[in-house]
Amino acid sequence: xxxxxxxxxxxxxxxxxxxxxLRQDQVASQLNISRxxxxxxxxxxxxxxxxxxxxxTQLFTDDVLARKLEDxxxxxxxxxxxxxxxxxxxxxxxxxxxASVFLELVKKGDRIGVAWGRTVYMIADIMSYADLQDVTxxxxxxxxxxxxxxxxxxxxxxxxxxxxxxGLNFYAPLVLSTEELARALRAEPVxxxxxxxxxxxxxxxxxxxxxxxxxxxxxxxxxTSGEMAELRSRGAAGVIAxxxxxxxxxxxxxxxxxxxxxxxxxxxxxxxxxxxxxxxDSKFEPLLAAIAGGLCTHLVVxxxxxxRLLDHAGATTEKAS
Amino acid sequence: xxxxxxxxxxxxxxxxxxxxxLRQDQVASQLNISRxxxxxxxxxxxxxxxxxxxxxTQLFTDDVLARKLEDxxxxxxxxxxxxxxxxxxxxxxxxxxxASVFLELVKKGDRIGVAWGRTVYMIADIMSYADLQDVTxxxxxxxxxxxxxxxxxxxxxxxxxxxxxxGLNFYAPLVLSTEELARALRAEPVxxxxxxxxxxxxxxxxxxxxxxxxxxxxxxxxxTSGEMAELRSRGAAGVIAxxxxxxxxxxxxxxxxxxxxxxxxxxxxxxxxxxxxxxxDSKFEPLLAAIAGGLCTHLVVxxxxxxRLLDHAGATTEKAS
DNA sequence: GGCCTGGTTTGACTTTTGTCGAAGGCCGTG
DNA sequence: CACGGCCTTCGACAAAAGTCAAACCAGGCC
Numbered sequence: 001x002x003x004x005x006x007x008x009x010x011x012x013x014x015x016x017x018x019x020x021x022l023r024q025d026q027v028a029s030q031l032n033i034s035r036x037x038x039x040x041x042x043x044x045x046x047x048x049x050x051x052x053x054x055x056x057t058q059l060f061t062d063d064v065l066a067r068k069l070e071d072x073x074x075x076x077x078x079x080x081x082x083x084x085x086x087x088x089x090x091x092x093x094x095x096x097x098x099a100s101v102f103l104e105l106v107k108k109g110d111r112i113g114v115a116w117g118r119t120v121y122m123i124a125d126i127m128s129y130a131d132l133q134d135v136t137x138x139x140x141x142x143x144x145x146x147x148x149x150x151x152x153x154x155x156x157x158x159x160x161x162x163x164x165x166x167g168l169n170f171y172a173p174l175v176l177s178t179e180e181l182a183r184a185l186r187a188e189p190v191x192x193x194x195x196x197x198x199x200x201x202x203x204x205x206x207x208x209x210x211x212x213x214x215x216x217x218x219x220x221x222x223x224t225s226g227e228m229a230e231l232r233s234r235g236a237a238g239v240i241a242x243x244x245x246x247x248x249x250x251x252x253x254x255x256x257x258x259x260x261x262x263x264x265x266x267x268x269x270x271x272x273x274x275x276x277x278x279x280x281d282s283k284f285e286p287l288l289a290a291i292a293g294g295l296c297t298h299l300v301v302x303x304x305x306x307x308r309l310l311d312h313a314g315a316t317t318e319k320a321s
Numbered sequence: 322x323x324x325x326x327x328x329x330x331x332x333x334x335x336x337x338x339x340x341x342x343l344r345q346d347q348v349a350s351q352l353n354i355s356r357x358x359x360x361x362x363x364x365x366x367x368x369x370x371x372x373x374x375x376x377x378t379q380l381f382t383d384d385v386l387a388r389k390l391e392d393x394x395x396x397x398x399x400x401x402x403x404x405x406x407x408x409x410x411x412x413x414x415x416x417x418x419x420a421s422v423f424l425e426l427v428k429k430g431d432r433i434g435v436a437w438g439r440t441v442y443m444i445a446d447i448m449s450y451a452d453l454q455d456v457t458x459x460x461x462x463x464x465x466x467x468x469x470x471x472x473x474x475x476x477x478x479x480x481x482x483x484x485x486x487x488g489l490n491f492y493a494p495l496v497l498s499t500e501e502l503a504r505a506l507r508a509e510p511v512x513x514x515x516x517x518x519x520x521x522x523x524x525x526x527x528x529x530x531x532x533x534x535x536x537x538x539x540x541x542x543x544x545t546s547g548e549m550a551e552l553r554s555r556g557a558a559g560v561i562a563x564x565x566x567x568x569x570x571x572x573x574x575x576x577x578x579x580x581x582x583x584x585x586x587x588x589x590x591x592x593x594x595x596x597x598x599x600x601x602d603s604k605f606e607p608l609l610a611a612i613a614g615g616l617c618t619h620l621v622v623x624x625x626x627x628x629r630l631l632d633h634a635g636a637t638t639e640k641a642s
Numbered sequence: 643g644g645c646c647t648g649g650t651t652t653g654a655c656t657t658t659t660g661t662c663g664a665a666g667g668c669c670g671t672g
Numbered sequence: 673c674a675c676g677g678c679c680t681t682c683g684a685c686a687a688a689a690g691t692c693a694a695a696c697c698a699g700g701c702c
Contacts, residue, residue: 011380018376019417024659034682039660045376055339055372056452059332096340107428131377345689355652360690 013038014045049129049164057100065306069299072313076273076297083303090302091279092126095119098277098300099127105203105273105298106163108132113198113263113271114156115140115206115241117216119279121150123205124158135165138197140206141242141262142174144220152242159205170194172261174242175222179258186261199267204274208286208295209239217242223256231256238286240295241268247285249293269294276300284308334359335366370450370485378421386627390620393634397594397618404624411623412600413447416440419598419621420448426524426594426619427484429453434519434584434592435477436461436527436562438537440600442471444526445479456486459518461527462563462583463495465541473563480526491515493582495563496543500579507582520588525595529607529616530560538563544577552577559607561616562589568606570614590615597621605629 009031016027017038024042028035045051060066060079069078081097083090102123106112114120114137137160143152153169160167172191176182185191209215211232213225217239223231231254237247242262244252251257251265268274276296278287281304288309290296301309330352337348338359345363349356366372381387381400390399402418404411423444427433435441435458458481464473474490481488493512497503506512530536532553534546538560544552552575558568563583565573572578572586589595597617599608602625609630611617622630 008380011377014376015380018374019421023657033680035659036661036683037681040680043660049377050379051374051376053339053372053374055335055366056332056370058371058452059329059336100340131379344687356689357653357691358651361651364690 010041013041049131079300080306095122110202111136113140113201113204116152117207119207120155132163139169142172144174182259198263199270201271204271208290211236237289331362334362370452400621401627415600416443419444431523432457434461434522434525437473438528440528441476453484460490463493465495503580519584520591522592525592529611532557558610
């Protein structure tokens with residue numbers, strides 16, 4: 001597609017201003033337009049990712065706590081969002097951090113798997129725009145048509161839009177009513193192709209869900225709160241990409257899981273960089289399960305959660321020795 | 322190494338300002354410092370690459386001319402710096418563009434080979450700072466101790482400094498007086514290791530030198546202008562990483578080349594991304610030679626040079642058909 | 643202890659940038 | 673061809689950011 005003249009101007013203005021360091025009025029006279037227009041073009045350039053302003057997230061990895069956690073849980077990298085005193089909203093803080101970390105982890109040519117949830121959508125919503133060309137964002141699990149604005153396909157699309165990337169979503173329900181139908185659907189070429197493509201991803205972004213009545217699975221009607229309670233008593237510890245896992249991070253053997261259309265945990269584990277983001281303190285056990293299952297290599301959490309994880313890790317190794 | 326408190330503050334200020342979008346006075350009151358300090362911290366943050374402002378160089382690849390050149394010369398990507406009307410200084414323009422392109426091509430964990438020359442040093446000098454952690458910059462060829470400020474080791478070091486990367490330079494002379502000594506020196510473990518490490522680079526940055534009396538090789542006394550003229554009559558077409566190549570981009574069979582300590586062209590060609598930058602219009606033949614020898618995959622040139630290259634390519638294919 | 647020295651920090655000032663309503667074009671439509 | 677909607681551009685004003693000399697502080701040295 002040819003670049004529209006307006007876009008040319010935005011590029012030129014951004015180039016002169018940011019690369020050459022001219023002032024806005026100098027840019028304006030170079031391009032024979034008013035300074036106010038330059039200001040507008042520059043705003044657009046920032047909004048569309050033509051210019052990219054990113055801040056290093058080192059501060060949050062360089063923490064002692066973060067280092068200890070990396071060692072204790074043998075993760076590749078951990079970022080810890082502060083939660084002390086005057087941080088207005090810790091969960092937003094975590095999302096902002098996660099968005100930055102995510103953008104730092106994305107490389108050109110990457111294929112990115114994205115799951116679904118409030119956290120992921122919040123990150124997508126906060127994330128600044130970038131101009132990665134040949135990036136593909138794929139949806140990791142089927143849809144939950146629901147009164148929610150953060151459906152799986154929405155998460156995928158929004159992130160793709162922000163990155164200027166190609167979005168690949170598939171429109172299968174997350175969960176079907178019979179195992180038979182799920183099996184048949186998984187065998188469908190379109191679906192099978194999508195699911196097998198997950199293993200070729202370079203980067204994954206997801207959170208972990210809790211197994212309680214507040215879970216989206218319950219809210220969206222995929223499970224009743226009674227069923228959820230039952231699964232819980234049978235060892236359910238968390239939800240990853242729509243699937244229920246036990247405390248070891250293995251897929252729980254249950255009818256629900258067999259009725260789900262989603263990427264297999266094995267293909268998730270095949271993704272080199274798996275970024276997990278957890279906002280809520282209440283998701284301690286689910287997170288432990290996900291970590292136990294080797295479902296994350298990179299982790300973004302709040303300070304309180306980080307402390308709990310470290311305490312827990314310390315306690316278990318102590319017991320072991 | 323522990324982060325100094327001052328650096329912590331820079332990080333925090335940058336984070337609040339750029340990631341959260343607070344105003345400077347809001348940042349100031351959050352951190353209990355004056356707004357002026359915040360402004361200073363932010364400048365430092367930009368200068369040290371803690372925040373990264375980069376503008377897409379798409380504008381310069383999306384050119385029709387650039388596309389045609391990519392096809393005609395079968396290069397991976399070509400960037401063309403405009404040279405029309407009110408561009409004050411085309412060669413600076415090319416360097417600025419090259420610096421941006423270079424930064425766009427660098428990925429984390431890369432090993433980067435850097436050659437030497439006025440162009441490369443100018444790029445290094447203009448290039449903005451970045452905070453790549455595990456990047457290594459290696460020197461591609463021996464040193465020319467000389468009254469020049471852009472010696473090979475300087476280029477390497479400066480680029481490493483800007484990227485916050487590790488610089489690996491080796492202190493051997495570029496050219497020795499006897500072939501024997503050169504052979505012996507190349508066999509030295511330190512040198513051999515460095516030279517063999519070149520093949521493992523992911524990215525190379527160099528320009529091409531002309532074979533005339535203005536060449537650095539002559540200016541630095543490695544060759545007399547008489548010798549240079551003689552080599553020229555024997556088919557010398559350009560200089561790459563200190564070595565003289567013929568019109569086909571092959572190493573010229575001559576005593577000088579045998580006395581040089583530098584990366585072999587074969588190991589240069591083994592580098593996946595080879596960014597060549599040419600500023601001077603006079604380097605047309607040397608550039609042709611380098612391209613013929615497959616020594617570049619990515620090219621940054623001025624508009625006039627681009628046009629000449631395209632005309633030339635058109636002429637040769639016409640003749641061939 | 644007094645006294646430099648180098649680097650921060652500050653308040654006051656200047657310059658630059660963001661924004662807004664109004665005016666000006668451009669294009670498709672009636 | 674006039675009209676209205678939509679987007680761009682403009683000038684002027686308000687807000688924000690950059691800058692600088694002076695004050696300040698800590699640490700090393702006499």
